[in-house]
Amino acid sequence: MDKRERLIESTRELLWERGYVGTSPKAIQERSGAGQGSMYHHFQGKSELALAALARSADDLRARAEAEFSAPGSVVERVTVYLRRERDVLKGCPVGRLAQDPDVMADADLRKPVEEFFGWLTGRLAELLGEGRTAGELDAELDPLATATALVAVLQGGYILARAAGSPEVFAKAVDGALGLLATKET
Template identity: 60%
Template sequence: MDARTRLIASAQDLLWERGYSACSPKAIQDRAGAGQGSMYHHFNGKGDLARTALERTAHEQRAGAEALFGAGGSPLQRLVSYLRRERDVLRGCPVGRHTQDAEVLADPLLRAPVAESFAWLRTRVAQVVAEAQERGELRAAPDADAVAAAIVATVQGGYVLARAAGDEQPFRDATEGAVQMITALAVPGEEFEEEAR
């Protein structure tokens, strides 16, 4: 990897581990094996590098989710796959953790990738829910946007509960609870019930 790519990757890791406020340019440079001159050749400072790193992280997270939402299988199976996907739970969400950082929230350029990522996720989940309703897999009564908001909030809240407990189980309980709620909203169908187990 070239120096710019290493700096971005290092910033991604350190932002996830420490958050923006506790992430120093020196720590990023050390992890990247790049000097100060190299950093300032490619970026205008810590904020510019952090914004680039946050955008990259948000893009990677969206791509991972889209791989599940756009996969084969029924819409409900795709939602269940998203909820049950493997995650590094105790590290927290690589995007969501920045909602707790006052400096990120105060800077529109740093906050934008976080806000855009969650807006995309809610919209995409709502699309899959609506697809399930159109195909007759999910009852038409629930509002797709409200269901999507609940799913996203469950995942993010699950991270918080798990990190507070120092144990992944609260996250698993939360996401499995969401799976059970989605299943309860499903129109009875043997195919979904068999494949979702």
């Protein structure tokens, strides 16, 4: 991995662990093993590096989710795989945690990958749920967009509740509750 990549990956980790304010250039340099000269050779400053790291995190999450959404199986099976996949629940979502960071939300450039990721995720889930409704797998009265928004909120809220309780079991219960709402319609 070259220095630029080490800088981005180190920043991704630090943003996830500490947030934007807690991620200092010095911490990035120490974690990446890159000096100040290398950092400023590749990036104009912390904000530009954080943007690259945040965009990479969002892209990785999107790619993983899309692989699960595009896999074989019913809509409910695919959504279930996505919701129940292994996650580092007590660390929270690497993108969602930054939505709670006032410095990220105050900067339009840094906020953009967060907004785009959650917009994509909600839209993609709504698309899947619409397919399930059309195929008769889900209740005809189900509102795909409202339900997709609720599923994203359950995930993000589940992270927060699990962190507050210090237990991933809380997250698992939130996911189980959300999946119960998608129970296949009776024929």
